[in-house]
Amino acid sequence: MVIGLVKEIKVHEYRVGLTPENVATYVAHGHTLIVEKGAGEGAGFEDDAYEAAGARIETDKHALFDASDMIVKVKEPLPGEYDYFKKGQILFTYLHLAADPAQAKALMEKGVSAVAYETITDRNGHLPCLTPMSEIAGRLAVQEGAKYLEKPFGGRGVLLGGVPGVKRGNVLIIGGGVVGMNACKMAVGLGANVTVMDIAAPRLGYYDDIFGSKVTTLYSNRSNLVDALKEADLVIGAVLLPGASAPKLVKTEDLKVMKKGAVIVDVAIDQGGCFESSKVTYHDAPTYTQEGIVHYCVGNMPGAVSLTSTMALTSTTLGYGLSIADKGLEAALKADAGLLNGLNCHQGNCTNEAVAKSLGLVFTPASF
Ligand SMILES: NC(=O)C1=CN([C@@H]2O[C@H](COP(=O)(O)OP(=O)(O)OC[C@H]3O[C@@H](n4cnc5c(N)ncnc54)[C@H](O)[C@@H]3O)[C@@H](O)[C@H]2O)C=CC1
Numbered sequence: 277m278v279i280g281l282v283k284e285i286k287v288h289e290y291r292v293g294l295t296p297e298n299v300a301t302y303v304a305h306g307h308t309l310i311v312e313k314g315a316g317e318g319a320g321f322e323d324d325a326y327e328a329a330g331a332r333i334e335t336d337k338h339a340l341f342d343a344s345d346m347i348v349k350v351k352e353p354l355p356g357e358y359d360y361f362k363k364g365q366i367l368f369t370y371l372h373l374a375a376d377p378a379q380a381k382a383l384m385e386k387g388v389s390a391v392a393y394e395t396i397t398d399r400n401g402h403l404p405c406l407t408p409m410s411e412i413a414g415r416l417a418v419q420e421g422a423k424y425l426e427k428p429f430g431g432r433g434v435l436l437g438g439v440p441g442v443k444r445g446n447v448l449i450i451g452g453g454v455v456g457m458n459a460c461k462m463a464v465g466l467g468a469n470v471t472v473m474d475i476a477a478p479r480l481g482y483y484d485d486i487f488g489s490k491v492t493t494l495y496s497n498r499s500n501l502v503d504a505l506k507e508a509d510l511v512i513g514a515v516l517l518p519g520a521s522a523p524k525l526v527k528t529e530d531l532k533v534m535k536k537g538a539v540i541v542d543v544a545i546d547q548g549g550c551f552e553s554s555k556v557t558y559h560d561a562p563t564y565t566q567e568g569i570v571h572y573c574v575g576n577m578p579g580a581v582s583l584t585s586t587m588a589l590t591s592t593t594l595g596y597g598l599s600i601a602d603k604g605l606e607a608a609l610k611a612d613a614g615l616l617n618g619l620n621c622h623q624g625n626c627t628n629e630a631v632a633k634s635l636g637l638v639f640t641p642a643s644f
């Protein structure tokens with residue numbers, strides 16, 4: 277198969293979909309690799325390294341797309357990229373279509389077979405290609421939140437760990453999955469008072485087993501949420517209903533009960549966000565203030581730590597990409613029901629039920 281590796285164009289997105297070592301693996305499997313010039317620079321991988329691994333470097337994006345059976349990326353295609361795709365082309369990347377109807381329409385109109393990293397499942401029903409970036413985003417959420425709590429960045433001037441004789445900061449984590457757990461580890465490590473909310477009782481039990489009295493666990497319901505918001509210095513939004521739009525748990529009117537200068541980090545923004553007041557931001561202007569609350573809503577947080585992120589992401593995406601390249605898309609999807617869950621668009625249809633429901637589209641399961 278011919279595989280095209282594209283340079284990301286999203287603002288301050290420095291990750292790349294394949295490392296030179298990954299390219300060497302594809303080449304060893306008999307595939308042809310075309311790498312867009314400069315694709316890996318942001319993550320520290322020069323064109324020379326891709327060439328040494330057996331790839332051809334291409335400066336012309338059109339030529340790369342025209343020649344490729346499968347396009348490998350990190351982020352969803354942006355409007356300026358839609359026209360490059362051709363009918364029947366495979367796209368392997370993050371898509372987050374529930375929050376992006378225009379992209380869904382473009383991929384369906386183009387007849388692209390789009391496999392989304394974030395809806396691939398493993399044998400346990402976990403999301404193996406989302407997990408590494410959720411680990412990173414969870415850790416970054418506390419790092420960024422701590423920064424924006426500083427007065428010069430618009431925050432209320434709170435040090436999360438406090439100091440002897442002065443109260444610690446309060447961190448509220450809504451959604452105790454992978455992002456939540458990683459945020460929790462960082463917040464506990466900094467010495468903050470941490471509260472985690474989830475609707476899954478076993479998940480709260482797990483936090484209790486791991487952290488004991490260092491963390492407060494609360495069922496996610498309206499009254500617990502509003503009470504916890506009143507006390508919070510930093511609120512991290514980390515809920516997910518796989519494939520679907522995030523539920524808007526924190527209403528705009530709830531901002532009024534929060535402390536002025538408190539910070540919201542809505543990690544779930546890539547699925548539309550779990551705060552009604554969230555609007556997508558980018559790494560070049562990551563925050564805005566509404567009702568006195570600093571909002572950080574960057575949809576590609578891991579792009580900021582591109583080397584760590586690229587290594588973590590590609591370590592899990594490589595096996596799935598190779599399976600598609602080695603077997604062909606249909607055989608690879610037939611062989612792995614979890615990979616089939618990753619198929620969001622195929623032959624002009626929406627092939628993921630949660631995505632279709634969120635976008636009001638007809639769900640058409642792929643049949644082979
Ligand atoms: N902004 C960014 O750069 C990044 C965003 N993400 C996003 O972060 C979000 C979370 O991802 P993961 O932690 O991997 O998902 P996950 O599936 O591991 O965890 C989600 C948790 O939310 C809980 N939940 C569902 N409904 C809830 C409710 N009403 N109240 C409280 N909890 C609820 C679930 O029980 C689950 O424990 C996703 O939208 C993901 O795409 C992930 C990586 C990077």
Ligand SMILES: CC(=O)C(=O)O
Pocket residue numbers: 370372394406409410546575576577578579
């Ligand atoms: C998960 C995702 O959207 C990201 O890492 O950017």
Ligand SMILES: [Mg+2]
Pocket residue numbers: 370372546575576577
């Ligand atoms: Mg994202």
